[in-house]
Amino acid sequence: MGEAVRYPKLRPVDLRPMNRNGRSYILVRDPLRLSDQMVLIPQPLAPVLALCDGTRDLRAIRAALMVRYGVRVDEEALRALIATLDELYLLDNSRFAEAQARALEDYRRAPFRPPMLAGEVYPADPEDLRRMIRRFHEAAAPDDPVSEGRGLLSPHIDYARGGRTYARAWARAAPFVREADLVILLGTDHYGEDGAITLTRQHYATPFGVLPTAQPIVDALARALGEEAAFAGELRHRGEHSIELAAVWLHAIREEKPVELVPILCGPFVSFIEGDLDPMDDPRIARFLETLRAAVAGRRAVVVAAGDLSHVGPAFGGRPLDLRGRARLKAEDESLIAHMVAGDAAGFFARIRETRDRNNVCGVSPIYLALRLLEPTTGELVDYELCPADEAGTSVVSICGILWR
CATH class of the missing domain: 3.90.930 (Outer Surface Protein A; domain 3)
Known part of the structure; x- marks a missing residue:
């Protein structure tokens, strides 16, 4: 041995x-x-x-x-x-x-990143996928679409549990998403290193076709972050579901028309949560956001944060959630949502730090970075849902959809 x-x-x-x-x-x-x-x-x-x-x-x-x-x-x-x-x-x-x-060599040589969850989380056949998404829309009864917007928060939970929230958020955002010529897609990197921002030059495919990655923007971001750091964890793009599950809805809502994409995996902010610095105090993150703002200037860009909220209960190493626990969880989620709707990135992060992220919010970094990228902005809550996370009903994942203007 x-x-x-x-x-x-x-x-x-x-x-x-x-x-x-x-x-x-x-x-x-x-x-x-x-x-x-x-x-x-x-x-x-x-x-x-x-x-x-x-x-x-x-x-x-x-x-x-x-x-x-x-x-x-x-x-x-x-x-x-x-x-x-x-x-x-x-x-x-x-x-x-x-x-x-x-x-990694095989991943980079391929013509695109294949949809890894097709046939598992959603149908691989385009027609079957269209029918599934149509059923979610019909059941969700979304509000009327809005023509003006610059971003949205989409879940990254599986469609079976989060389909209603996906449908309501993306249907509400449909007009400005269809008009976009660039989409910045910030997804939770579940296995990324603390503070990592991970890029890829690879294109993302869905069952509807290929969403081309805006490689000049990726190149600019890589220069800001440092080439080695920016691509150190690139292989995680291959298996990570957060960007993929949002990209499928993006492609569907655009009536299967492609759009330039910048797919970015965002690692956890553990050191910031446990310390006393705001992520904006990190020069690397500040350069990243400055470069991204310059890249979207003059474009019809939409920023998508693919992130869930709280993960609470035995399935996540906590105590079983009872009715009182659910009420407390909803109140704490509402506090976070209020900051998100107000476009208050600093307040959102301060609240996460205040609780030491005891609810395991699985979208801290993409949500925070989206708010910083879009500021000044305000938003609206489109949907909120508690999704079961175990058979006993004592663990939940909370999700929501938000549109930002």
Whole structure:
């Protein structure tokens, strides 16, 4: 067993609780999709994942399991588990680095980024997708469209749960979205590094065709951010769903006519939330926004933030949500929404920091950056919804649609 496997270090991965035949497991998936296979780990062995931090060999991991968690595991079983994680490129080592480099090369060589969720979250067949979107619009009964607007907040939750909010937001924005000659699409980077702003020169495809990436604008942004930093996490574009799910609705609302796109993944703002600085105090973010403002000047540009709101309950490591908890959650969401509607980026972020983001708002960075890019602006709330996140109904994801003028 090589040194990197003897001292295993888990990469950022997607962990989800799962029940099967009355037993609890942790489902481990690779957000980069270097392997399509997944690992099911029995709940008692879940601490192994936290202990794989690159500082312990197998003997130390076994000892920590017994001392800290009272879990005994056979050495060969543990060795087999680590070997499986390595085989699927889930460990941060040379095997992973080589696989990542190959995947990135393939991604860049392709004519476009394919719609990764087609056939899973929405139909891959264009006609079936049209029918699905039409059904959402008919059921949502959206308000009359508005002709003037510069941006919107769209969810990035799956369509099955968030279809009503998608339909109401995009239908309301339809006239100015159809008139746009450029769309800046800021999406949550669920596995991005703290403060990362990640670009791609690759085009984005939907079942309706290809949305061409505005490469000169990407080039300008890369110069502002630094080429290496701007593309360090580019492969995350391949598997990240936030931009894709908004891009499908964008293409549909435009009656399948393409438009130039600037797809940008926005990493978490953990250091800002836990510190005392506003993101605008970061020269890199300030340069990014200044460059983007210059790029959209004189264009019929629309800014889209693809972000959800709160993630609360056992599915996200919290306590079960009861009626009182739901009322508290709605009140705290309403406070954030008030700042968003007022175009108050500083107030929005101050509220997130005040609560230390205890509700796990999954759109802090794209929402904040959209507000800064659009300021001065005001908006209107189009829809708000609490979506179930577990079978017991004790976990929820809150989402909303907002239009900015």
